[in-house]
Amino acid sequence: MDKILVEHHASSAKLEVMGVFDWPIWSKEASTFPWQYDQTETCYFLDGSVIVTPEGGEPVEMGSGDLVIFPKGMKCTWQILEDVKKHYNFS
Numbered sequence: 001m002d003k004i005l006v007e008h009h010a011s012s013a014k015l016e017v018m019g020v021f022d023w024p025i026w027s028k029e030a031s032t033f034p035w036q037y038d039q040t041e042t043c044y045f046l047d048g049s050v051i052v053t054p055e056g057g058e059p060v061e062m063g064s065g066d067l068v069i070f071p072k073g074m075k076c077t078w079q080i081l082e083d084v085k086k087h088y089n090f091s
Contacts, residue, residue, distance in 0.1 A: 002071055004052060004060045010044065010067035020044045020067075023087040032079045039090040041070045048084030053077045 015021065025046070049063035055075040062068050063082070070076075 002074070003057070004054065004062075004071070004074075004076075005069040006060060006062050007067040009065050015044060015067070018042075020087050020089075023089045025085060026088050027083065027085040028080055029083050030080045032077065034075070034077050036075045037070050037072055040072045041088055041090050043068050043070075043086045043088040046085045046087065047082070048080065048086070049082040050084055051079045051081065053079070 023044075026043075027047075045062060045064050045066045045068070047064050049061070051059045051061050052070075053059040053076055055077075057076075063084075
């Protein structure tokens with residue numbers, strides 16, 4: 001897997017089975033910064049709006065209600081449009 005996978009409006013049943021609400025929470029104000037994933041990250045956006053642009057790839061929009069998987073090894077730029085709050089899990 002080398003691209004960002006976004007599931008818009010993931011079902012509460014799926015989120016519960018995955019244990020999403022037991023994961024830690026990360027939040028950040030509107031900003032732009034580079035990032036690299038050393039591990040695969042699965043996250044669920046509680047609040048906010050973001051555009052993540054993989055190095056050499058197309059921008060991907062995501063935000064509140066979205067379940068997202070970022071692949072290990074991906075370099076990207078995060079552009080947080082509205083303050084973000086998300087559950088996250090590294091694997």
